[in-house]
Amino acid sequence: MNAATWPALLVVDVEGNGTTPPDLVEVAALPIRDGQPDTSTAGAWLIRPPRPVTSRAASIHGLTNGLLAQSPAWGEIAGQVHEFLGEAWICAHNAHVDYRALKAHLPTWEPAGVLDTLRLAKATYKDLPHYSLDALIEHTRPDLTAAPAQRHRATYDTYATAQLLMTMASHYDTWDQLVAAAVPPGLPGAPEPEKDPTLW
Template identity: 75%
Template sequence: MNFPSWPALLVVDVEGNGANPPDLVEVAALPVRDGQPDTSTAGAWLIKPPRPVTPFAARVHGLTNQVLDGKPGWEEVQDQVHACLGTAWITAHNAHVDYRVLSAHLPQWKPAGVIDTLRLAKATYPDLPKYSLDALIEHVSPDLSQAPASGRHRAPFDAYATAQLLTAMATKYANWEQLVAAAVPPGLPGAPEAEQEPTLW
C-alpha cells in the first residue's frame, strides 16, 4: 500500500448524550498522513448538549452533565468542526452512525467518501467471532502507546485506535482503489459505482 498516494483523510469519532436522535457531546477528527495518525493537527471538541446526558451514556463515556457544564454549545463550535472536516474522506468504525449524526448536525458538509473500518475488518479478517473496536484492538494489537490519555469510549482515543486499525488493515490491500472497494458501504459517499450491464441501446 502506497500511503503517500492517499487523498486527504480524517478518522472521526463522535459521542452522544444518549437521546434519540443524539445530541453531540464530543467530536474528534484525526488526520492520517503517510500511514500515521497526525495528532499535532487533530481536532477535538467537548460540547454541552441542549438535552441532558442520560445516565447510560454517561456510564459509557464518562461525560456527565457536570463535566460538560460550561462547555460551548454546538452552535459555537460547528463552524470549527466543519472547517476541520472540509471535503476530506472520513473513516469511522461502524461509519454509518458517525456519518449520519455528523450530517444531521452539519447539513452543508459533504465528505469525499466514507470508509468504514467495521466493513473493512469483515473483509480483511473474515473469520473473527466479533468485530467490535475492542475485539479488533485485541486481534490486531495496534500500537496505542501514543494514544490520547482520555481512554476508551472517548472520541480522541477511539479515533486514534481506529486510525491505527485502518493503517494495519490497509497493508493487506495493493492500492487505494482496492481499499475503497472493500471499505465503503453502498450508498455512502465514495462508494464505487456498480458496473452497468451492457445494453443494446
C-alpha cells in the first residue's frame, strides 16, 4: 500500500495522573508523512494537572508532581492541542482510551477517524498470546533507535505505535482495507454496515 496517499494522520498518546477520570499530564501527536513518522513537526505537551499525580502513575511514566510543577495547566494549552489535532485521523494503541481522554478534555474536537493498532494487530497477527504495545514491539522488532524519551512516555509511545502501524499496514492493499481492520465500531471513521436492500 502506498502510504503517501493516506489522509492526514496523527499517531497520538496521552498519559494521565492516575485519577478516575484522569487528568492529562502529557499529550503527544506524531504526524505520518509519506509513510514515515515526522518527528520534526510532532507536537508534545506536558501539563500540570489540577489533582496530584498518583505514586502508581508516576512510577509508570516518570512524570512526578515536582517535574510538572512548572508546566502549564490544561486550560493554557487546550487551544494549541485542539488546533494541532485539527480534523485529521488519529491512531493510538487501545485507541478508545486516548480518544475518550482527549474528547473529555476537548469536547468540540472530532477526528476524521480513529485507527486502533490493538484492533489492527489482532486482525493482522491472529495467533499472538498478547497484544500489548510491549508484546507487539517484541514481535515486530521495529527500529526504535530514534524514539524520543523512554517507554510509557507519550512521545516514545507515539513513535513506537507509528512504527507498528507502518509494519502492519504493509499487510493491506488499500486504505479502506486498513480502516475496516483497524477502526473500532462506534468510533469516528468506522465503516457503516451495509444496508439490506430488501428492507424498505
